[in-house]
Amino acid sequence: MVSVGLHPRPDATIDRVSYLLRVRLTDRPGSLGSLAVALGSVGADILSLDVVERGQDFVVDDLVVDLGERSLPDTLITAAEALDGVRVQSIRPYADMLDTHRELELIDHVATAGRDQLQMLVDQVPRTLRVGWCAVVANTTGAKWPLFGSSGLPETPPASLEFLPLPGPLALDGDADWVPAPWRDMDTTLAGAPLGAIGKAVIVGRPGGPDFRPSEVARLGYLAGIVATVLS
DSSP states (O other): OEEEEOSOOOOOOTTEEEEEEEEEEEOSTTHHHHHHHHHHTTTOEEEEEEEEEEOSSEEEEEEEEEEETTSOTHHHHHHHHTSTTEEEEEEEEOOSOOOTTHHHHHHHHHHTOGGGHHHHHHHHHHHHHTOSEEEEEOOSTTOOSOSEEOTTOOSSOOSOOTTOSOSSSEEEOTTSTTSOHHHHHTTOEEEEEEOTTSSOEEEEEETTOOOOOHHHHHHHHHHHHHHHHHHO
């Protein structure tokens, strides 16, 4: 994961709104610069860039951009996709603080949280991995759903936890029988990772997508493994 600060975040004002834009673009010299110019032409300021995945001839980037309150987010999509080789995969409001050391902060918060380590984990993961919600679950007799959950966690519990235990970090089938209908109605993409050898798993959801990239799933697995070591 590569994080690059492109712009200092301006002081909060009522006339700017932040969005998280995920784009897939051809990996060639000048492509990111052209995208920045195109977004700037509609009044957007790029605040940060995360390289989510790099393929043989493409790159997937997450960009946090500021846009005037009176400007429609659709203008970002139109401006970006007017360029050859650029496709917007998702766009959603972004209200979190920018942080280029998100993983390190998460681990530090968990390590110093005392008895509330797992609650601290689920509270920090949505900002760190840019997902809608996070839960720690266990498929044991009498275990509640969830053991720990973040804000934004859907009220409707899954029909079962038949997908546990997880063999490793992986993207989960959002159309599986155990997935509640309200989750499917919101087109929620899912991923999970075992929480070490303690019989639990970390599940994350992203209502409205986009799909989890292999690099994002691997990142969730790395974090879960490190946190499990801290917990032990």
